Amino acid sequence: MTNPASITAVDHRASTGEAICPYCGVGCRLWAEAAYGTILRVKGVRAAAANLGGICAKGVLLPQVLHSPDRLTQPHLRVRRGDDLRPANWDKALAFTAQRLAEILRTHGPDAVAFYGSGQLDSEAAYLAVKLFKGHFGTNNTDSNSRLCMASAVAGYVSSLGADGPPTCYDDIDAADLILIVGSNMADAHPVTLDRIRARRTRDGNRPFLVVIDPRRTKTAELADLHVPVAPGTDVALFNWIARRLVASGRVDAAFIDAHSEGFAEFAEFLRNLDEDALVAAIDVEPTCLDALVERITGSRAMLSFYCMGLGQSTAGVAKHNSLINLHLLTGHIGKPGAGPFSLTGQPNAMGGRECGLLAHQLPGYRFVNNHQHRQELEQFWELPEGTIGPRPGLTAVEMFRGLEAGRIRAIWIAATNPAASLPDLHQVRRALHRAELVIVQDVYHPTETSRFADVVLPAANWAEKEGTTTNSERMVSISERLLAPPGAARADWEIIALVARKMGVPGFEFARREAVWDEFRRLTSGRPCDMTGITAERLRREQSLQWPCPDETHGGTKRRYLDRVFATPSGRARFLAHDHAPPKEATDREFPLVFTTGRIYAHWHTLTRTGKADKLVARDAEPYVEIHPADAERRGIVEGQPVTLQSRRGTITLPARLTTSMRPGLLFAPFHWGDLWGPDRAVNYLTIAALDAQSNQPELKYCAVAMEPAANQVSNGTTDSAPLDGDGHFFHWFHSKSSKSRHGIGSQTR
Numbered sequence: 001m002t003n004p005a006s007i008t009a010v011d012h013r014a015s016t017g018e019a020i021c022p023y024c025g026v027g028c029r030l031w032a033e034a035a036y037g038t039i040l041r042v043k044g045v046r047a048a049a050a051n052l053g054g055i056c057a058k059g060v061l062l063p064q065v066l067h068s069p070d071r072l073t074q075p076h077l078r079v080r081r082g083d084d085l086r087p088a089n090w091d092k093a094l095a096f097t098a099q100r101l102a103e104i105l106r107t108h109g110p111d112a113v114a115f116y117g118s119g120q121l122d123s124e125a126a127y128l129a130v131k132l133f134k135g136h137f138g139t140n141n142t143d144s145n146s147r148l149c150m151a152s153a154v155a156g157y158v159s160s161l162g163a164d165g166p167p168t169c170y171d172d173i174d175a176a177d178l179i180l181i182v183g184s185n186m187a188d189a190h191p192v193t194l195d196r197i198r199a200r201r202t203r204d205g206n207r208p209f210l211v212v213i214d215p216r217r218t219k220t221a222e223l224a225d226l227h228v229p230v231a232p233g234t235d236v237a238l239f240n241w242i243a244r245r246l247v248a249s250g251r252v253d254a255a256f257i258d259a260h261s262e263g264f265a266e267f268a269e270f271l272r273n274l275d276e277d278a279l280v281a282a283i284d285v286e287p288t289c290l291d292a293l294v295e296r297i298t299g300s301r302a303m304l305s306f307y308c309m310g311l312g313q314s315t316a317g318v319a320k321h322n323s324l325i326n327l328h329l330l331t332g333h334i335g336k337p338g339a340g341p342f343s344l345t346g347q348p349n350a351m352g353g354r355e356c357g358l359l360a361h362q363l364p365g366y367r368f369v370n371n372h373q374h375r376q377e378l379e380q381f382w383e384l385p386e387g388t389i390g391p392r393p394g395l396t397a398v399e400m401f402r403g404l405e406a407g408r409i410r411a412i413w414i415a416a417t418n419p420a421a422s423l424p425d426l427h428q429v430r431r432a433l434h435r436a437e438l439v440i441v442q443d444v445y446h447p448t449e450t451s452r453f454a455d456v457v458l459p460a461a462n463w464a465e466k467e468g469t470t471t472n473s474e475r476m477v478s479i480s481e482r483l484l485a486p487p488g489a490a491r492a493d494w495e496i497i498a499l500v501a502r503k504m505g506v507p508g509f510e511f512a513r514r515e516a517v518w519d520e521f522r523r524l525t526s527g528r529p530c531d532m533t534g535i536t537a538e539r540l541r542r543e544q545s546l547q548w549p550c551p552d553e554t555h556g557g558t559k560r561r562y563l564d565r566v567f568a569t570p571s572g573r574a575r576f577l578a579h580d581h582a583p584p585k586e587a588t589d590r591e592f593p594l595v596f597t598t599g600r601i602y603a604h605w606h607t608l609t610r611t612g613k614a615d616k617l618v619a620r621d622a623e624p625y626v627e628i629h630p631a632d633a634e635r636r637g638i639v640e641g642q643p644v645t646l647q648s649r650r651g652t653i654t655l656p657a658r659l660t661t662s663m664r665p666g667l668l669f670a671p672f673h674w675g676d677l678w679g680p681d682r683a684v685n686y687l688t689i690a691a692l693d694a695q696s697n698q699p700e701l702k703y704c705a706v707a708m709e710p711a712a713n714q715v716s717n718g719t720t721d722s723a724p725l726d727g728d729g730h731f732f733h734w735f736h737s738k739s740s741k742s743r744h745g746i747g748s749q750t751r
């Protein structure tokens, strides 16, 4: 590793190279031209399997987000609480971080510290974080924002099929004759993959048949041959209803069920005992629409189902995934081209984070902390004393912030995620960050909603400023090139983690080059379901992308898994898992009569730290809003554009109304992109509930109960009146001084 003091100068020579898009899990390979220390042009790479030349507006506009006054170019430090965060050099920042972490570990033990990472860290960084925290520190309080995102998909795959990771690939789009898109708004969130479906339908006489299951009539739903507008939270009822119909009429693949599954008899018995009328009442969709859906499924030769947060962000998240996979098992639509369940991953390396073991119950190579042999394998590999790695899963995202508030966790290191905007129940998150003794934030910008709470801010290299490995939705492992030098003293995420580890005197972090980190991690996947042994750093540099499993260097990678229909369970059989429909955690009532759901829009990425800097994206969607069915608006005297106050049991916000018949009556939708940096009392996560799926701990970000009225009737609001922690006035001083400069978060002074 180079010396932290040796800052690379801006490169004035023009160069071109390829990097994976830092936004969604489609994983588009982008060609970029760099000169004068910036990126001039970006376009999609035609030869790339993920995008076949495709790119969306967020990708095209990447050059606009790299340079800005709030770009972090050096560490910042606040030595005493109450002080301002001030620029510092790496030596001081590392010394402070290492000393404070060591002190807390020594005084309070390993579980007093936590790492909260992200599916936006590359695999090198994710792996080193796991090695440092779960390995050397001995705490499994090491989780990722994928907990808010893919945790239920992971648990669904593991319980139904025996291992995480989708069986499918993008080429299946060309082989399917029926595509279900369930709880996913691909038009906004995975646009290049939807383009591929569209292109085939244009070529192929509107085939495959397209079904969208979503309570809202989204842009994706508008493309569908059949839109099934299920009542929110009722997917399990829908899948069970379909399964019951299939089994009752004998329209199942008996040969597949016999040879390759287990638990069918119990599942059939469970289905027989269901009350069909109760299911239909819960789903609340026209019976003719449901009949049409069953007809399509029974007539299909290859059914592919895409799904995303409409399934995962639910207290029934794992049940929804198991129940959808049940349909694939009943019909034998798995382990063959054009068929199978296909979780769309949210972030560019949510898959890689899972492979590295970043979730609190995992270890690298799809291993688990509660497995004695897995722990031993890692302890030997990392040369740690036996028993160093804890046998119990650590605290997961939401639990970590509860742990911080309760004082059980004292130090938290947050990297490539912005929890003070993206976690549910933000009032709680703010209390937790206030209570923490040490908050380390590693980001590319400052301030963010979260860095405002930091004691140490560590400057990370941005997209195209570092090399790194990521895995996309179809298990494609890719390398991104470095096209620019990071500005100032910013460094790659993996280097920052290694620097802190070495400063603390932890052995095993003396990596001279990124490749060495990748190759160490890769060796740990040998013989595991996500075997990447054959994907060496050197080979990746030559071939750019390879799909796992890829067990040796002559192996060409694997497009589709389970083609032999031997699953990753001990018996080799896939499991039917029966779940009753259970309603979401928070029911509506007289006081809070409306369902509030949240999600994304095409132009913006998460908490706006990047897309909020691209003028054309901001021009397309400049302000937050709430979508309301006209009937719900009329009843309350609300007209288009009028500010309305939304109140849940946890908080109150105000947003302008957008009236649309694409909503079911009784349902409200708001995008979650705008946090406190963009104006007070608007962040939707002040309303959302931190109710967790019992198996996956993924929070129910898609469903809570709210009341709504025209804003004029409301005197106070949530983010000011119920935030006792801001009694010191610091936050609003900070916010107003910032917003008076610019809405774009200019300026690096905090507090």
Ligand SMILES: Nc1nc2c(c(=O)[nH]1)N[C@H]1C(S)=C(S)[C@@H](COP(=O)(O)OP(=O)(O)OC[C@H]3O[C@@H](n4cnc5c(=O)[nH]c(N)nc54)[C@H](O)[C@@H]3O)O[C@H]1N2
Residues within 6 Å of the ligand: 024, 025, 149, 182, 183, 184, 185, 186, 188, 189, 190, 213, 214, 215, 216, 218, 230, 231, 232, 233, 234, 235, 308, 309, 310, 311, 345, 346, 347, 597, 598, 599, 600, 601, 602, 603, 604, 605, 606, 702
């Ligand atoms: N433009 C853009 N693209 C992104 C992102 C972004 O921020 N911006 N983020 C990326 C990330 S990390 C993720 S996780 C993905 C998320 O991608 P998606 O999951 O597609 O996006 P969301 O808008 O969160 O939710 C999808 C849909 O779920 C529906 N839904 C809500 N409740 C239910 C339900 O009970 N059942 C069903 N069937 N549907 C329901 C909503 O109406 C919504 O249309 O997007 C990725 N891509």
Ligand SMILES: Nc1nc2c(c(=O)[nH]1)N[C@H]1C(S)=C(S)[C@@H](COP(=O)(O)OP(=O)(O)OC[C@H]3O[C@@H](n4cnc5c(=O)[nH]c(N)nc54)[C@H](O)[C@@H]3O)O[C@H]1N2
Residues within 6 Å of the ligand: 118, 120, 145, 146, 148, 149, 309, 313, 346, 347, 415, 416, 417, 418, 419, 421, 422, 423, 424, 442, 443, 444, 445, 448, 460, 461, 462, 463, 493, 598, 599, 600, 605, 606, 607, 608, 609, 610, 672, 684, 685, 688, 701
């Ligand atoms: N209400 C509601 N809330 C949600 C959701 C929802 O649907 N509704 N969805 C949830 C989901 S699925 C997700 S994935 C989360 C996403 O939520 P977050 O992870 O909080 O979202 P981002 O804004 O992407 O945060 C990434 C942070 O990392 C920084 N960053 C960017 N690149 C780098 C880098 O290379 N290195 C480092 N160190 N930092 C970098 C960015 O500036 C930003 O501050 O939100 C969750 N929250």
Ligand code: SF4
Residues within 6 Å of the ligand: 021, 022, 023, 024, 025, 026, 027, 028, 051, 054, 055, 056, 057, 058, 059, 060, 190, 191, 192, 193
């Ligand atoms: S579709 Fe996703 S990966 Fe592709 S350019 Fe757009 S945001 Fe990037």
Ligand SMILES: [Mo]
Residues within 6 Å of the ligand: 148, 149, 150, 346, 347
């Ligand atoms: Mo996500």
